[in-house]
Every structure is written in C-alpha cells, then in structure tokens.
Amino acid sequence: MRVKLRDYHAARWDEPVVMTMGRPGRRGHLFPASSERVRQAAGAAADLLPAAMRRRNSPALPELSEPEVLRHYLHLAQETQGMMGISLFGTCTMKHNAPVNEAIAARPKIAELHPCQDEDTLQGVLEIIHSFDAILRELSGMDQFVFQAGGGADASYTHCCVTRAWLAARGELGKRDEIVTTIQTHPCNPATAAAAGFKVVTLMLEENGYPSLEALRAAVSERTAALMVVNPDDMGIYNPQIKDWVRIVHEAGGLCFYDHANFNGVMGKLRARELGFDACMYMLHKTFGAPKGGGGPAVGAYGCSAELAPFLPVPVVVRDGARYRLDHNRPQSCGKIREFFGNVPQIVKAYAWARSMGAEGITQASDLSVLANNYMDRKLSDIRGVTRSHPHIDKWRMEMTRFSLDRLKQDTGVSAVEVQNRMVDFGVDAYWLSHEPWLVPEPFTPEAGEMYSKEDLDYWIAVIARVCEEAYADPAFVKAAPHSQPIHQIKSAPLEDPKRWAMTWRAHVKKRAAAMQG
Amino acid sequence: MTAASTPHPYMANSVDALKREMLDAIGAESVADLFEQIPADHRLRRPLNLPPSLSSESELRRHLIAMLRKNQTCEANLSFLGAGCWQHHVPAVCDELVRRTEWLTSVFGSPMSDHGRNQAWFEFCSQIGELVNMDMVGLPVYSWGCAVGHAIRMASRITGRHEVLIVRPTDPERLAVIRSYCEPSEMPGHIEAKLVGFDRRAGGIDLADLSGKLSSATAAVYFEVPSYLGMIEVQAAEIARLARANGAETIVGVDPISLGVLAAPADYGADIVVGTTQPLGVHMNCGGGVGGFIATRDEEVYAREYPSLMISITDTVKEGEFGFGLSLFHQTSYGMRDKGKDWTGNSVYLWTIANAAYMALLGPQGFADLGALIVERAHYAAALLARIPGVRIAFPSGFFKEFVVTFDGTGKSVADINRALLARGIFGGKDLSAELPELGHSALYCVTEIHAEEDIERFAGALREVVAS
Numbered sequence: 004m005r006v007k008l009r010d011y012h013a014a015r016w017d018e019p020v021v022m023t024m025g026r027p028g029r030r031g032h033l034f035p036a037s038s039e040r041v042r043q044a045a046g047a048a049a050d051l052l053p054a055a056m057r058r059r060n061s062p063a064l065p066e067l068s069e070p071e072v073l074r075h076y077l078h079l080a081q082e083t084q085g086m087m088g089i090s091l092f093g094t095c096t097m098k099h100n101a102p103v104n105e106a107i108a109a110r111p112k113i114a115e116l117h118p119c120q121d122e123d124t125l126q127g128v129l130e131i132i133h134s135f136d137a138i139l140r141e142l143s144g145m146d147q148f149v150f151q152a153g154g155g156a157d158a159s160y161t162h163c164c165v166t167r168a169w170l171a172a173r174g175e176l177g178k179r180d181e182i183v184t185t186i187q188t189h190p191c192n193p194a195t196a197a198a199a200g201f202k203v204v205t206l207m208l209e210e211n212g213y214p215s216l217e218a219l220r221a222a223v224s225e226r227t228a229a230l231m232v233v234n235p236d237d238m239g240i241y242n243p244q245i246k247d248w249v250r251i252v253h254e255a256g257g258l259c260f261y262d263h264a265n266f267n268g269v270m271g272k273l274r275a276r277e278l279g280f281d282a283c284m285y286m287l288h289k290t291f292g293a294p295k296g297g298g299g300p301a302v303g304a305y306g307c308s309a310e311l312a313p314f315l316p317v318p319v320v321v322r323d324g325a326r327y328r329l330d331h332n333r334p335q336s337c338g339k340i341r342e343f344f345g346n347v348p349q350i351v352k353a354y355a356w357a358r359s360m361g362a363e364g365i366t367q368a369s370d371l372s373v374l375a376n377n378y379m380d381r382k383l384s385d386i387r388g389v390t391r392s393h394p395h396i397d398k399w400r401m402e403m404t405r406f407s408l409d410r411l412k413q414d415t416g417v418s419a420v421e422v423q424n425r426m427v428d429f430g431v432d433a434y435w436l437s438h439e440p441w442l443v444p445e446p447f448t449p450e451a452g453e454m455y456s457k458e459d460l461d462y463w464i465a466v467i468a469r470v471c472e473e474a475y476a477d478p479a480f481v482k483a484a485p486h487s488q489p490i491h492q493i494k495s496a497p498l499e500d501p502k503r504w505a506m507t508w509r510a511h512v513k514k515r516a517a518a519m520q521g
Numbered sequence: 522m523t524a525a526s527t528p529h530p531y532m533a534n535s536v537d538a539l540k541r542e543m544l545d546a547i548g549a550e551s552v553a554d555l556f557e558q559i560p561a562d563h564r565l566r567r568p569l570n571l572p573p574s575l576s577s578e579s580e581l582r583r584h585l586i587a588m589l590r591k592n593q594t595c596e597a598n599l600s601f602l603g604a605g606c607w608q609h610h611v612p613a614v615c616d617e618l619v620r621r622t623e624w625l626t627s628v629f630g631s632p633m634s635d636h637g638r639n640q641a642w643f644e645f646c647s648q649i650g651e652l653v654n655m656d657m658v659g660l661p662v663y664s665w666g667c668a669v670g671h672a673i674r675m676a677s678r679i680t681g682r683h684e685v686l687i688v689r690p691t692d693p694e695r696l697a698v699i700r701s702y703c704e705p706s707e708m709p710g711h712i713e714a715k716l717v718g719f720d721r722r723a724g725g726i727d728l729a730d731l732s733g734k735l736s737s738a739t740a741a742v743y744f745e746v747p748s749y750l751g752m753i754e755v756q757a758a759e760i761a762r763l764a765r766a767n768g769a770e771t772i773v774g775v776d777p778i779s780l781g782v783l784a785a786p787a788d789y790g791a792d793i794v795v796g797t798t799q800p801l802g803v804h805m806n807c808g809g810g811v812g813g814f815i816a817t818r819d820e821e822v823y824a825r826e827y828p829s830l831m832i833s834i835t836d837t838v839k840e841g842e843f844g845f846g847l848s849l850f851h852q853t854s855y856g857m858r859d860k861g862k863d864w865t866g867n868s869v870y871l872w873t874i875a876n877a878a879y880m881a882l883l884g885p886q887g888f889a890d891l892g893a894l895i896v897e898r899a900h901y902a903a904a905l906l907a908r909i910p911g912v913r914i915a916f917p918s919g920f921f922k923e924f925v926v927t928f929d930g931t932g933k934s935v936a937d938i939n940r941a942l943l944a945r946g947i948f949g950g951k952d953l954s955a956e957l958p959e960l961g962h963s964a965l966y967c968v969t970e971i972h973a974e975e976d977i978e979r980f981a982g983a984l985r986e987v988v989a990s
Contacts, residue, residue, distance in 0.1 A: 020843075031882035052896060076874065084630055086627065121940075156867070194861055197860075203859040272559060273565055454532060493845070494836045
C-alpha cells in the first residue's frame with residue numbers, strides 16, 4: 004500500500020532577533036509606582052541602594068509593547084516543529100503529554116506553592132509524591148524513590164553521590180574509585196561518574212551485542228565502586244546475562260545501578276531489584292508521559308534498596324500515619340544534588356499518567372512499543388540503502404533498533420544527517436542518530452513507542468523510503484535539504500570558530516563589526 | 522493476547538484488531554513472542570499491583586483536584602518566603618507561551634525544523650548577557666546551586682587550583698549542592714570550599730578574613746549580590762580586585778531581577794556570573810521552577826570549559842538568512858563521555874521561553890521600575906516591622922528584596938510566630954535560627970512587587986498582635 008505523503012510546508016516568518024525589534028520608549032509591562040506613604044516611610048530606591056552598586060548603564064534589552072512580544076514568540080513557536088507531526092526520537096520515548104495534566108499542574112495549587120511552606124500546607128503535593136513513589140516501588144521492586152534530580156543525567160549523578168556516601172560509611176571512599184560501564188550505556192553515566200571523582204572503565208560490545216562476562220570479570224576488582232549499565236540498549240538488544248553481571252559486581256564489593264532509560268519496552272515485564280540491582284532511575288519526562296519541553300524541566304526519579312536509602316539526598320517524603328512530611332534528618336545522606344525536592348509539576352504529571360494508564364495500560368504500553376518497533380524494523384529493513392545493527396542476531400528487538408544508512412552513503416553520498424535534514428520536509432521530526440561514539444556508521448534510531456498509530460508509523464516509514472529513493476535519484480536535492488522549513492540549511496563552520504561563534508546578540512554584533520573591518 | 526479490552530485514549534494501537542494486523546504483518550504469533558530476548562527467570566511472575574486505573578479524564582481530574590485541595594497556596598495566603606525560590610508576578614504572556622504544544626513537546630529536532638525554539642534559546646542567552654554585561658551565556662543548568670558548582674569546577678580547571686572561597690552567609694540549600702560538586706576530600710578532584718566570614722553589623726564581607734584566606738591555592742572567590750540574607754555587597758569591586766591579584770577567578774551569583782537597579786557583575790570585576798532564572802517569569806512550582814545560568818566573557822579560556830549546551834547564531838546557505846546551531850558540542854558529555862566537561866543533559870530549557878518573553882516584556886525601563894518598586898516595598902515592610910516592640914531588623918539598610926527580622930526581644934521563637942501567622946493566613950519568613958544561630962531568633966523575609974502596600978500593612982498588624990499575645 005502506497006502512503007500518500009503530505010504536501011507540507013512549515014511556517015516561515017522570517018522573524019527578526021528580538022534584540023533588533025522595537026522602538027525606544029515602548030513598554031510591554033508596567034508595575035505600579037510606590038505611593039507617597041511608602042516613599043516617606045522607607046525612602047526612594049535611589050537613596051536606598053548603595054551608590055557604588057547602582058546600575059549606571061541600562062541593559063540594552065528590546066523595548067516592545069505586549070502584543071509585539073506575544074506575537075514574536077508565537078511566530079517562533081510556529082517555527083518549531085516539535086511533536087506537531089510525528090516524532091520517533093529514539094531513547095527519548097515520545098509520549099502523549101496529556102493536556103489534562105498540563106492544566107492540573109498549572110493550577111495555583113501547584114504553581115503558587117513555595118517549597119519552604121509549612122508541611123501542613125503542602126499535604127496534597129507530598130501525598131502525590133509519596134503515592135507516586137509507591138507506584139515506582141511496585142514497578143522496580145526498590146524501597147525508596149527521590150525526585151530531586153533535574154533529569155536522567157542528574158539521576159546518574161545522584162547515584163554517584165549516593166555511592167560516595169555509601170563508600171564513606173564503609174571506610175572505602177577513595178579506595179574503591181572505579182565505576183564500570185559499557186559503551187552502549189548513555190554518556191551521562193561515565194560523565195557523571197568522572198565528575199563525581201571516579202575513574203571510569205568502559206566495556207566494549209562483543210559478538211552478541213553486549214560485553215562478555217569475561218570482560219566484566221577482568222574489569223572488576225577491589226577498586227570497583229559500582230556498575231552503571233543500561234538494559235536493553237538502544238539497539239534493541241537485551242543482555243540476558245545481566246543477573247550474572249550483578250552477581251559478579253556484588254562479589255567484587257560494588258553496587259549495581261540500572262539506568263532504566265529504556266524502560267518502555269520492559270515496563271511490567273521485569274523489576275530492577277529482582278535482577279539484583281541496588282538502584283535504578285526512571286525519566287519522568289520520557290517513560291512517564293511528562294513533556295520534554297525541548298530539554299526539561301525534567302525529572303530523573305532515583306530509587307534504591309533499603310540498604311542505600313540512608314544515603315539518599317535530602318529531603319525524602321515520608322508518611323507518619325495520616326500526615327506526610329519532608330524528612331531532612333538523615334545523618335548519612337549524601338547531601339543535595341539540586342535545590343529543593345524536585346520539579347514538582349513534572350512529578351504530578353507523571354503520577355497522573357501512571358494513574359490514567361494503570362497496571363494494564365502500562366503493561367500494554369510496553370507490548371505496543373515493542374510490537375511497533377518490530378513492525379518498523381521489518382518495513383525499514385526492506386528499504387534500499389537501509390541496514391540494521393547486528394544483522395546476524397535473528398531475534399525480535401526490544402523497543403528500539405539501530406539502523407544504518409552506510410549503504411546509502413556509499414551508494415549515493417547522502418549521509419544520515421542529510422536524510423535527517425530532508426525528512427523534516429514531510430512534517431516529521433528529525434530522527435535521532437546515535438550517541439557518540441558511533442558504533443554503527445551513519446546511524447539512525449527511531450523509537451516508535453505506544454502513542455503513534457499504525458498509520459503514523461506507515462507514514463514515517465514511507466518518508467524514509469521516499470528520501471532514500473530521492474537520494475538514489477537526485478542526491479544533490481537531498482543534500483540541499485531542507486526545502487520546506489522556516490530557514491535553509493545552516494552553516495556549521497562558524498559554530499566552532501571562535502572568531503565567528505556568538506552565543507549572544509551582543510557578541511554577534513561585535514564580531515560582525517570586527518569582520519567587516521577586516 | 523488477553524480478551525478484548527477498551528482501547529486507551531493515549532494509545533492508538535490499543536485496538537485488538539490492529540495489534541493482530543501488525544503481528545500478521547511481521548509474521549509473529551503473539552506479542553509475548555516478541556519478548557524472546559528476556560530469559561524466563563528475569564521476568565516478573567505476577568501482574569503489577571497498582572491502584573486502579575483512572576483512564577477516564579473526568580475521573581482522573583477529580584482525583585487529582587481532590588488531592589491538590591489539601592495544599593494551601595501563596596496566592597490564597599500572604600507569603601513572605603524567599604531563600605532561593607521567590608514569588609514574583611508572572612506575566613500572563615509567559616504562561617500563555619510555555620503551554621504552547623510546539624515548545625512543550627519539542628525534543629531535539631534539527632536546526633532548521635526547530636528553528637523558532639533555537640532562536641528563543643538564543644534570545645534568552647542574549648538578554649541575560651545584557652543584564653549581566655557578558656558576551657557569552659550558556660543554555661541553562663538545573664539550578665543556581667548547580668550553576669555555582671559548575672562555575673567553581675570551570676575555575677578550578679582554568680587555574681589548576683583546588684580551593685574555593687565562598688563568602689558567607691550562604692544559603693544552606695545552595696551550599697549543600699555546591700559541596701556535592703566540589704567532591705569529598707577523598708576524591709582526586711576535590712575542591713576545598715572555605716567559608717569567608719561576614720560583618721555581623723553591616724552584613725557585608727569581612728575583607729580581612731578574605732585576604733587572610735586568599736592564597737596561591739585559591740581557584741575562585743564566590744559571592745552573591747544580593748547575598749542570601751538580601752544584602753547588597755558594597756565591597757564587590759574590592760573582592761574581585763583581591764581575587765584577581767591572587768590569580769583567582771571571581772564568580773558572582775546574582776538574582777537577575779535586581780539588575781535593572783544594581784550594577785552588572787561584569788562592571789565590578791566578575792569573571793564568571795551565575796544566577797537563578799526562576800524570578801524571570803516562572804512560577805515557584807513548589808521549588809520546581811528553579812533554573813540556573815552561567816555567563817562569561819567570550820574568551821576561549823572560558824568557552825572551552827563550559828559543560829552546558831551552547832547555542833550560537835550562524836548563517837544559512839541562503840544569503841542574508843540566519844539560523845542557530847549548537848556550538849562547542851564536542852566538549853560536552855554527549856561528545857566525550859567521561860572525558861567531557863562535567864556533564865549535561867535535559868535541563869530547564871522550556872523555562873527559557875518564559876524567561877526570554879519576560880525580559881522582552883520588561884525591557885530596560887521595566888527592570889528599572891521593578892527593581893525600584895521592590896527595594897522600596899521591602900524597606901517599607903522593614904520600617905513597619907521595626908516599629909513593633911521586640912522586633913528588630915538585623916541589617917536595617919542596604920538590602921534588595923530580602924531582609925533578616927530578629928525576634929529576640931519578643932520572647933518568642935520563629936516557629937511560634939510562624940505558627941500564629943499561619944493561623945492568620947500568612948506564611949512567615951524562613952526560620953534562620955538553626956542555620957545561623959549567631960543571628961538569634963531570626964527569619965528571612967522576602968518582599969516583592971506582588972506584596973501590595975495593604976498586604977504589608979496587614980502583615981505588620983498581624984505580627985504586632987502575634988508578638989503581643
């Protein structure tokens with residue numbers, strides 16, 4: 004069946020940078036002036052501020068009316084594709100971000116709360132956090148969750164901090180100084196381990212798509228602090244020896260952390276604690292239906308065993324009878340990794356998602372995400388120019404498959420990035436390639452998830468097929484893409500040139516002037 | 522497959538016939554077969570035991586609203602809490618914008634298809650740059666404390682030194698985060714955080730203590746304007762001068778909402794500026810509104826140490842057209858894993874939309890007016906409180922929006938007072954008596970533009986009653 008591709012064109016507003024807009028004197032927002040009563044009792048601001056610290060030069064912000072600001076940012080919103088079309092962005096588990104959850108989280112009963120309020124005035128939010136903790140405990144088998152981490156990477160960092168506190172309590176901090184991970188585990192794991200002061204040992208993949216037990220045995224020692232590992236990985240390979248991995252690391256005296264970034268395919272199928280892990284992490288902005296927001300606010304929910312719970316960052320939400328409170332009195336705590344106790348609106352949205360889905364819905368979501376991936380896997384593998392990782396492994400993949408456009412590149416010169424630039428012309432979001440380093444040449448990694456319809460999946464597959472056809476027929480056309488977007492292809496050379504990069508408008512103006520003067 | 526069930530509204534393929542159609546298309550018997558990679562002894566052997574599902578939106582909404590009813594808000598009450606999370610007016614434009622589906626749902630995209638979002642990010646950085654008078658601003662990090670932590674680590678890498686001097690008084694919340702980033706002493710990358718004292722009478726830095734502690738080991742000096750207790754450091758330029766003379770970086774933390782009336786940190790010698798983004802158009806969200814930024818001069822020595830994502834303006838292949846792309850990506854953890862600069866990941870990028878719109882709405886005059894209003898109302902509140910018998914303002918002048926109220930003369934603890942205020946619909950200031958015992962029975966009060974004069978007067982009246990009772 005031939006899928007009809009849409010005749011799509013993105014909004015193109017040719018919108019100027021806000022710093023160049025407006026006219027002197029225009030106002031977008033007014034505040035009241037202090038009354039005479041206040042001035043008389045307190046004095047005027049000019050006299051209340053130390054002279055040495057008063058601002059002399061006004062900041063060169065734009066001067067705009069309110070509708071100009073609103074329209075400007077609405078134009079920019081329209082020049083953002085986001086998930087308006089189909090986004091199968093791998094590892095990010097694109098989900099429906101239910102408007103009801105947005106509406107609830109925006110209410111003053113969440114938005115207008117201060118984290119230092121008396122606990123009696125926060126009972127609703129504490130109850131939601133505690134109830135969601137209970138849901139995650141059931142999904143993972145862990146004994147306690149905290150939500151302080153501002154994203155998945157921050158949850159990995161939390162694990163490193165918890166590991167430090169655990170080691171300190173055993174007199175082993177500074178002695179056990181290595182963290183073992185795999186090359187297919189998300190870069191944030193080795194990165195946060197290094198930032199927390201550990202040496203990182205990275206195991207490479209072998210024949211079966213994961214490192215061997217021998218390699219792991221050779222890597223662990225009395226210096227091993229922890230294993231940080233993802234499973235399944237984003238190529239769709241599940242490591243069936245993971246229980247042995249946990250045993251080997253435990254025997255060496257280290258902790259085991261399960262980065263559940265790819266939880267969607269195994270929700271309700273297995274539990275981290277029962278595989279032996281001491282701790283795990285879920286991303287509420289991915290697996291649990293809270294929105295991405297272009298990169299947060301996010302939550303990395305970190306859960307651990309009772310043995311590790313004393314080392315968690317403070318505070319922890321606990322229940323005393325019918326009352327909930329924030330427990331700060333945890334003398335062995337690793338301290339804090341971010342202020343306060345988490346991105347509360349996102350926790351509320353994730354709780355709402357889990358309640359809407361229920362046990363059956365969550366289990367079905369994992370079924371559908373794995374079914375959808377294997378459906379895509381079959382169809383994409385039929386497209387000329389597309390191959391997949393580990394072709395010799397003849398098993399159904401989990402919720403993702405790593406594909407390669409190396410053949411297309413060899414045949415046509417068109418790369419995976421160039422295909423990405425073209426596919427957006429059909430109203431679908433750019434696919435995800437792969438983390439660094441690329442183990443598969445010219446990689447791309449869709450993740451179908453459970454939200455999208457079969458029609459959507461067929462459309463997405465048809466877009467890839469069409470772009471590959473175009474690459475064989477007219478590679479120059481694909482290389483010049485996109486053709487239907489707010490702007491044309493950007494030049495990347497200036498981005499890495501200190502004379503030309505500009506992270507602010509003022510830097511851009513200075514460098515442009517310098518370049519003109521030659 | 523189980524018996525026909527009601528499809529869930531969030532899952533288009535949760536129709537049994539569709540599942541069958543897809544299974545047939547790939548030649549699989551059942552969904553269960555697709556999980557062949559997971560060994561039997563890895564599996565959960567029973568159904569999940571979760572609360573009953575609320576898949577009907579009306580039921581779900583009712584449940585959530587019932588739980589939220591147990592919260593009491595700063596909107597329905599009168600709150601004077603600050604300390605790292607502040608109640609400011611959020612313009613309706615900001616609320617309207619951050620709920621837009623395009624931004625809410627965007628994940629990464631491409632520089633062309635998510636051009637608008639990238640431009641908004643760049644405009645956030647550009648406007649922060651104007652407020653702090655710096656040319657380089659990174660995309661935001663999780664929080665102010667996280668920004669300080671990264672900035673200290675940047676300074677340590679730049680100088681090759683492993684000590685940071687942090688000027689008290691410091692928010693214990695923020696300091697705890699900083700200590701995590703500085704690593705325990707057993708770790709090879711440990712940065713020792715030494716605290717510098719403050720003048721108990723004026724609330725500013727103890728310069729002699731700073732001079733005594735500065736050494737060839739000092740990577741950076743960190744101080745805040747306004748300080749945790751709200752004070753505007755008058756010796757800021759001297760601190761920066763001393764730091765520079767010692768080869769140390771000067772890191773300044775700011776509340777950007779003050780920068781319409783307070784000097785830009787670069788103007789008194791800051792090398793790295795960090796701060797919060799929450800006051801700029803983001804609701805408190807029970808602490809879930811916080812975010813942080815890092816800014817420096819546009820010099821390679823700094824640029825090459827940023828851990829965060831950076832968005833740069835660039836040209837497109839069409840003459841005269843501009844676009845935006847990620848710069849310095851390779852040095853991040855995405856590019857170099859454990860060899861990268863600290864780490865990055867999802868942060869608080871959606872809030873940059875609110876922040877950018879907020880700064881554009883206010884413009885230079887808006888920031889000036891707002892700063893003046895806040896300073897005047899905060900001092901008005903302090904003046905009214907100082908008239909209450911037994912109540913004293915610890916540092917009566919030179920503060921921005923927060924100030925310390927001491928209740929030693931009342932014979933009551935802060936907890937007693939706050940309890941009595943709560944009964945009158947008022948959230949009293951943050952209790953400092955445990956964390957800063959040298960200030961006695963004191964609390965940190967925050968007054969902003971949301972506190973109308975009559976709110977302040979009502980509060981002063983209530984406090985007078987409470988103290989007298």
